[in-house]
Amino acid sequence: MTPTAALIDPFTPFSVPFMGRPLLLLVALAIAAGTVGVLVNLRRLEFSTDGLTHAVFPGLVVGATLGGAAGLMPGAIGAAVVAAVVLALISRRGQPRDTAVAIVLTSFFSLGVVLVSGSGGATGSLSDFFFGRLLTITWADLGLSLALIGVAVLLVVLTARPQLYAAFDPAGARRAGLPVLVLEVVGTVAVALVVVAASASVGTLLALAVVIVPTAAARALTRSLAAAAVVAIAFGAATGWLGLWAVVQLAVLGVDVAPGATVALTMIVGYLAALAIGHLRGTSTRHSAIASSAGAAS
Numbered sequence: 001m002t003p004t005a006a007l008i009d010p011f012t013p014f015s016v017p018f019m020g021r022p023l024l025l026l027v028a029l030a031i032a033a034g035t036v037g038v039l040v041n042l043r044r045l046e047f048s049t050d051g052l053t054h055a056v057f058p059g060l061v062v063g064a065t066l067g068g069a070a071g072l073m074p075g076a077i078g079a080a081v082v083a084a085v086v087l088a089l090i091s092r093r094g095q096p097r098d099t100a101v102a103i104v105l106t107s108f109f110s111l112g113v114v115l116v117s118g119s120g121g122a123t124g125s126l127s128d129f130f131f132g133r134l135l136t137i138t139w140a141d142l143g144l145s146l147a148l149i150g151v152a153v154l155l156v157v158l159t160a161r162p163q164l165y166a167a168f169d170p171a172g173a174r175r176a177g178l179p180v181l182v183l184e185v186v187g188t189v190a191v192a193l194v195v196v197a198a199s200a201s202v203g204t205l206l207a208l209a210v211v212i213v214p215t216a217a218a219r220a221l222t223r224s225l226a227a228a229a230v231v232a233i234a235f236g237a238a239t240g241w242l243g244l245w246a247v248v249q250l251a252v253l254g255v256d257v258a259p260g261a262t263v264a265l266t267m268i269v270g271y272l273a274a275l276a277i278g279h280l281r282g283t284s285t286r287h288s289a290i291a292s293s294a295g296a297a298s
Contacts, residue, residue, distance in 0.1 A: 013248045014241075021142050022134045023244055025201060026263065028149045029210040030236025032194045034229040035153045037215035039187055042167040042225075048087070048188065049211055051101040052195045053204040055083035057112035060199065065115070073144050076199050080192040083108055088185055132203030134259040135247075145197040152193035155186050163187060164225075202260045209264040210236060217267075217274035221281075239263070239270045 013019050040049055056076040063075020083104050090100035137145075156163065166173040166183050173180050191211065198207035218231035243263030250257050 013245065018135055019244065019248070021137050021139065022202075022259070023241060025134075025137065025142055025145055025197075026210070026240030026244070027237045028146050029194070029198055030214060030233050030240060032149050032153055032197075033210055033214035033236040034218075034231075034233035035156045036190050036194050037211045037232055038218075038225065038229050039156050039163055039167070040191060040211055041215045041219060042164065043184075043187060045187065045191060046212055047098060048101050049191055049195065050208055051087070051105040052080060052083060052188075052192050053199060053207045054105045054112075055108040056080050056196055056199045056207075057109050057204060058115055061112050061115040072201075073141065073196070076196045077148075079108065080196045084185075084188050084192050087188065091184075131258040131260040132199070132201050132206060134202045134206075134244075134263070137201045141201055145201060148193045148197040152190040152197075155190040155193075159183060159186055202263070206260040206264045209267050210240075213264075213267040213271050214239070217271045220271075220274045220278035235270060235274070236267075239267045242266050242270075 014023050040046060056079045059075035059077070059079025060072055061075070062079075063071030063073070065071075067074070087100050087104050090103060091097055162173070162178050162183055163186075165176070166178060166180050170180060173183075194211055195207045198210055202210075214232040214236035215228065217235050218228040221231055222228050240263055243266035244259065246266060247257060247259045247262050250262075
């Protein structure tokens with residue numbers, strides 16, 4: 001296949017399983033971004049999400065040491081559950097959430113580095129854990145990831161109304177008798193499941209990007225929550241596809257790049273474009289409002 005042919009027909013590479021599986025996973029993660037990611041944005045849990053992406057790291061190391069590639073996902077799930085419990089316990093002890101997240105992030109990530117350094121190379125290089133193995137995921141990996149994403153999305157959908165209430169008015173939600181702590185735990189678990197689904201296959205770098213970047217881009221383009229969810233899903237799916245397609249094009253040209261990092265960079269470029277479009281739309285709206293006010297005054 002020549003470079004020209006690859007550029008003319010961008011859909012052909014995804015007809016083979018080793019490209020179709022990653023694309024399907026990225027589409028599922030886009031759906032998670034439009035639901036769980038919106039919750040992260042509203043509850044300002046970006047730092048918590050970053051903490052969870054680092055918290056799964058020792059689980060990945062232990063899983064790889066004990067079970068090889070097949071142990072990555074179980075190890076990540078175990079680490080995420082432990083991290084969520086520790087985070088909840090520290091928060092309930094009266095510590096600010098940012099402090100609790102910082103403690104979990106540094107302790108778990110440091111533990112992961114210690115485990116890697118003491119493994120004698122049995123777990124491979126650190127880049128394998130940061131950038132994942134997007135193009136080598138199996139059907140079993142994909143099935144488990146889709147199940148985790150499905151549970152996370154379901155948790156957010158079932159608690160959507162009280163979650164929104166608690167996000168906009170936590171004090172009012174408490175006075176109304178809503179279980180704010182339970183809602184926070186449910187939201188944290190949903191985020192953790194998405195992080196696990198992404199980390200074991202596409203790495204901790206992309207795990208953070210696929211949850212936060214599509215929603216941030218959507219919020220730059222629209223003020224409606226419903227529209228932001230739809231735009232985030234479309235943005236995540238489109239940039240995921242473009243990122244994988246870029247990997248194929250570069251491979252045709254003889255350049256081997258990390259797929260997870262390439263997809264993440266594609267999302268960042270899309271986010272910058274969304275910021276520019278949002279700024280231009282805002283400027284245009286302000287100019288229209290000024291012109292209308294001037295016309296009414298005259």
